[in-house]
Amino acid sequence: MTETNSDVPGLLASLRAARVVPVVRTRNSAHAATAVQWLREAGLTVFEITMTIPDAPALIRELAAEPGVLVGAGTVPDARTAELCLAAGARFIVAPWVDPALAAPCRAARAALLLGAVTPTEVRAALAAGADAVKIFPAASAGGPGHLKALVSVFPHVTFCPTGGVDSGNVAAYIAAGAAFVGMGGNLVDEARIAAGDKATIQAAARAILP
Template sequence: MHPLIPRLRAARIIPVVRTSTAARAATAVAWLQEAGFRVFEITMTVPEAPALIRALSADPDLLVGAGTVPDARTAEACIEAGARFLVAPWVDPALAPVAQDGGACLMLGAMTPSEIRAALAAGADMVKIFPAGSAGGPQHIRALRAVFPDVAFCPTGGVDARNAPDYLAAGAACVGMGGRLVDEALIAAGDRAAVRRAAEDALGIMRA
């Protein structure tokens, strides 16, 4: 087991930060950090994402990873910037050597049992189930866990504060939460209070 997996399990929720500007992504992280989050996935769809990862990784309290990593070269740049975990919503064997060399936890995406086996064969430490909501939700995770009891799953896509506990009860190691938590419209409007409320609600449900 990769040594970061227990920390990701303990976090339960990984905010997936996907915004149209780096400034909005940084704002989202700051507001969510104020609410109590310490683990963040910065997707490569954010402009200048590696630079943002570098800035965030300077804070020793944060565990920062890179999401939607398209290729090995980008993975190398992210690890060099301080990313501790790499996430791709597909199976890409080229990411495994980079992750291993950098000591990063690798999460590859899958939906079916065949894809999960392919992800594990490609070197995944964890398997991202995406899109989880349209794949069958918590029941899909429960069914997969029956076949793969030792695999750490992280469902993402359609996960919100209300159904996140159901995913965890079904056997997910943690969940990725994107637009339901990192609402760019609220960030653009400067509605810090609304973002904080959503974050605190999510954390409160997890603690309960």
């Protein structure tokens, strides 16, 4: 879906530079806001706010207003939700499945679209549906870096983002296998630690994955 004068190449370059995209998925918006605050203090500037968080578009709007922050929406279920998130300031839309309906709102907003896949057939379907990058999910249970390396051998020009089971110990292996960047969820945004106020552990995990 990338087209002339699009912002997508620059957005993908920013995601590559970040190397790790925190996937913020918590049961309530207060924990999500706390996680983002702590991660920002640790030096992270890119965030995927999932739609499983109550009032997620409101948090996206707050983050999008902050200088130097790149925010996207994750687990986006339909085009209407994508439109709400894009209007709030999301610059990339992520779904862990293939949904062609998400392409049009992303194109209109000059935003990047990441669609999910595991198999070569699904990767082709994601690209045909308008994906600018393909999210390999769940990455760890599908075979980890070895599975990604096999996909890259068939799709050498595809921008891949493995997510699911990524942690500080395997980020380098995923990048070496051909990932452009990775998504990291519970191994970074640990809600139990957030609820307990364990800021030090969360920030140590963040600093461990900084480029």
